Amino acid sequence: MKVFQKTKMLTDAHLHYCPGCTHGIVHRLVAESIEELGLQEKSIGIAPVGCAVFAYDYFNCDMQEAAHGRAPAVATGIKRCLPDRLVFVYQGDGDLASIGMAETVHAAARGEKITIIFINNSIYGMTGGQMAPTTLIGQKATTCQNGRDPAVNGYPIRVCELLATLDAPYYIERVSTHDVKHVLAAKKAIKKALQFQAEGRGYTFVEVLVSCPTNWHMRPVDALRFMGEECTKTFPLGVFRDKSEGKQ
Amino acid sequence: MAGITVDEKICKGCGLCANACPKKVISISEHRMNQNGYFIAEAVNPQNCIGCAFCAIMCPDCAIVVER
Numbered sequence A: 001m002k003v004f005q006k007t008k009m010l011t012d013a014h015l016h017y018c019p020g021c022t023h024g025i026v027h028r029l030v031a032e033s034i035e036e037l038g039l040q041e042k043s044i045g046i047a048p049v050g051c052a053v054f055a056y057d058y059f060n061c062d063m064q065e066a067a068h069g070r071a072p073a074v075a076t077g078i079k080r081c082l083p084d085r086l087v088f089v090y091q092g093d094g095d096l097a098s099i100g101m102a103e104t105v106h107a108a109a110r111g112e113k114i115t116i117i118f119i120n121n122s123i124y125g126m127t128g129g130q131m132a133p134t135t136l137i138g139q140k141a142t143t144c145q146n147g148r149d150p151a152v153n154g155y156p157i158r159v160c161e162l163l164a165t166l167d168a169p170y171y172i173e174r175v176s177t178h179d180v181k182h183v184l185a186a187k188k189a190i191k192k193a194l195q196f197q198a199e200g201r202g203y204t205f206v207e208v209l210v211s212c213p214t215n216w217h218m219r220p221v222d223a224l225r226f227m228g229e230e231c232t233k234t235f236p237l238g239v240f241r242d243k244s245e246g247k248q
Numbered sequence B: 001m002a003g004i005t006v007d008e009k010i011c012k013g014c015g016l017c018a019n020a021c022p023k024k025v026i027s028i029s030e031h032r033m034n035q036n037g038y039f040i041a042e043a044v045n046p047q048n049c050i051g052c053a054f055c056a057i058m059c060p061d062c063a064i065v066v067e068r
């Protein structure tokens, strides 16, 4: 008996991501969650600008590409016109927290009934490894070659914590993909967020720590270790809002 | 009997599966390459597989099917 095989919510297309990039794991978790919730026919995904720009080729449901950073605004329009659909947004940290920060904060503040999957890999992956708002202190990038220096480059932005200052969001959690245990926990969080949306409860946001072995200049396995040891220090995992459990 | 099948066409040889396997079933080949030029994951100790699917859970490319 098959105990693990690829979900039908993903197409047969081969992912273009670099070897060991955990963007692929998150694609699978989102797709499996939608399949398990039985919402494949009702789902509409919004793809970002960034390495996940081809996400529309990978998810087996209706997909819409958005201009850089504007995915939450596009999702707002779609969800308001088609409130019975499950609308999910997949965005990187450059897309969501740099150019798209305004859209991110205002969609959250309005409490749009959408689900944001936020891929935090501490870097601009697609464009060759520039510093992101989430680059760690001391982490090297092409635009901070000696490592991020707060005096010059400022500090990393913790998006979950920032959004948790707003009243409207229903659910905010940060998870990681650096080992089996954390991938299983990430799946739970993503499925919960999508289910809350399907129940019409409100804005849901899941930040997922992801590796970028290519631009971190690490072997894929070392990149996972770096996430577990370093990224989780700057970006502590946990639930920042869950109105279903009274966590405000 | 538990076992895995790796889709060699889509494997990228990243090694996340081998790293996650508690039974050291998988190893990245040092000489077998696929058409994309990646050295591929192979079940070198298939008899030790317990079907836990840890390898598949960590595979970013959904290249592994697990049977039990």
Ligand SMILES: Cc1ncc(C[n+]2csc(CCOP(=O)(O)OP(=O)(O)O)c2C)c(N)n1
Binding pocket: A049, A050, A051, A052, A068, A091, A092, A093, A094, A095, A096, A099, A119, A121, A123, A124, A125, A126, A127, A132
């Ligand atoms: C308006 C505009 N400005 C800049 C760019 C260049 N650009 C493409 S992707 C990207 C950032 C991608 O980083 P991120 O969102 O973190 O995604 P990742 O590739 O790391 O997954 C930038 C700046 C663009 N495509 N459009």
Ligand code: SF4
Binding pocket: A016, A017, A018, A020, A021, A022, A023, A051, A121, A125, A126, A211, A212, A213, A214, A215
């Ligand atoms: S550049 Fe980084 S984020 Fe983009 S596919 Fe490669 S490893 Fe993944």
Ligand code: SF4
Binding pocket: A020, B006, B010, B011, B012, B013, B014, B015, B016, B017, B018, B040, B041, B058, B059, B060, B061, B062, B063, B064
């Ligand atoms: S995790 Fe997947 S892609 Fe990476 S080596 Fe193993 S089977 Fe190949």
Ligand code: SF4
Binding pocket: B003, B004, B020, B021, B022, B023, B024, B025, B026, B048, B049, B050, B051, B052, B053, B054, B055, B056, B066
């Ligand atoms: S199913 Fe478990 S024991 Fe078998 S190869 Fe995969 S990780 Fe190893």
Ligand SMILES: [Mg+2]
Binding pocket: A092, A093, A094, A119, A120, A121, A122, A123, A124, A125, A132
């Ligand atoms: Mg990024």
